[in-house]
Amino acid sequence: MLGFSRLPRRPVVALFVLVGLFPLAALAYLAISIATDAVTRQTNQHLSLSASVSAVYVGEQLQSLEGVVTSFAQRRDLLAAAGDGTADRMDLPPIQSSLNQLWTISPGVAGAFMVDTAGRVVAAAPARVPDLVGQEDYFTEWYHAVKQSRAPYVSSVYTSSATGAPEVIAIAVPVQRTATGGATEPIVGILVLEYASASIEHYTESLAGAQNVVVTVIDQYGTIVARHASEGPPDPAIVRAALRGKPGLTRAGVTEPELVAYAPIPATGWAVTAEIDVAAAFADVDRLWTTVPLLAGALALILLAGGWLLNVVLRSWQRAEAEIRRLAMVDSLTGLWNRRSWDTLLDRELVRAARDRRPLSVVMLDLDHFKAYNDQHGHPAGDRLLASAAEAWRGAIRATDVLARYGGEEFALALPDCSSANAAVIVERLRSSIPSGQTCSAGVAAWNGTESAGDLLARADRALYGAKRAGRNQVILASDDGAPPDRLAATA
DSSP states (O other): OHHHHTSOHHHHHHHHHHHHHHHHHHHHHHHHHHHHHHHHHHHHHHHHHHHHHHHHHHHHHHHHHHHHHHHHHTOHHHHHHHTTSOGGGOOHHHHHHHHHHHHTSOTTEEEEEEEOTTSOEEEEESTTSOOOTTOSSTTHHHHHHHHHHOSOEEOOOBOOTTTOOSSEEEEEEEEEEEOTTSOEEEEEEEEEEEEETHHHHHHHHHHHHHHSOEEEEEOTTSOEEEOOTTSOOOOHHHHHHHTTSSOEEEEEOSSSOEEEEEEEETTTTEEEEEEEEHHHHTHHHHHHHHHHHHHHHHHHHHHHHHHHHHHHHHHHHHHHHHHHHHHHHBOTTTOSBOHHHHHHHHHHHHHHHHHHTOOEEEEEEEETTHHHHHHHHOHHHHHHHHHHHHHHHHHHSOTTOEEEEEETTEEEEEEETOOHHHHHHHHHHHHHTOGGGOOEEEEEEEOOSSOOHHHHHHHHHHHHHHHHHTTSSSEEEOOSSOOOGGGSOEEO
């Protein structure tokens, strides 16, 4: 206990608290960082997967429709009915029958049309479709695109004036025969299918409801094909990035930041984006920012309480050690320095006197006839006399003087920066302050600048012996020439 309590109390307590708080703060930050990284990776993977899966789904849906329309366009009865592609040479009943069948292949089909080589509508389904036969401008865009590329064409979103469907896409496929060897012959017509984008939007809405992901389908012109009705338009920068034809992941928005992944739909020029609100994605992490500091704060309070308790324990130990040291150095009866402390303090004063070249006097005092006083009044009275004398003398000396109980009724006094003559004056003041009319004898020795503490004390002790031999109740000043005490000056 004594060794540990010598440690500086405040630094030890501060170190204890810091050593506890620093790892605690580091662990809290590490936990939140790990959670943030995990959520970020999971969200990025989730968005990228949603975008790619949605792109595959929409692409397969378009390819499936395109395949169905192509299969109808290559049917022998339709090719035979198309003739050379001019309206007046087409056999319309078989064409109308094929269109009626094509219109019923899926609930999302809004209408089916046959266009001749001049770009005029020659037949349409269903029956409720307004009469478009003979019109030349309704499918002109799709007609020229298919005629030029001789390949299927998927349009952007538009409102159908034929069926009244608000948002549809057109899938146009050339009607042409395949010659021997795989070569194609001239186009004899174009088969067009109008498909409602709402069918695609149903998928995006179901994904948004199930996974909190907003999926947007964008055509090759940047027009929104499908997007959840409650969401606003996407960021134009994201639309441009998505239409570049490569998958990616980015962050968009300022007031309401979002994470966005995008992927192209193969062979269409279309793209799909999947986005999620950052606040929603990191809601659990945000809760950690509240929960972890609270837990860390609670643990910090526990650490602070532990630091306070450690401070109390250390302070108690230090006080106990100080008391033990005091008891080891102080005489328990008089409260003066004891013999062991006196030896240490006298050596210190000798070193100081030699260093500063200052005088130093040592006094040995002895209460006269103390044994007889004890025998007459009892030992408790003798103890009280010793304590009273010590208390009186302590108040009559300087703060720099060293007063100790040397043993029994004998006391020692070191007077720094004091000659023997001045010391005699001080000793007379001490003799006159003893209570109960008690007297004392004293021997004074001034340090000669070279002698040891033992020699100095021996001279003072011989002077005291001389005072007692001369009748007591007096002060003898020792000389430094080795003369016997009975030849020294005395003051009564």
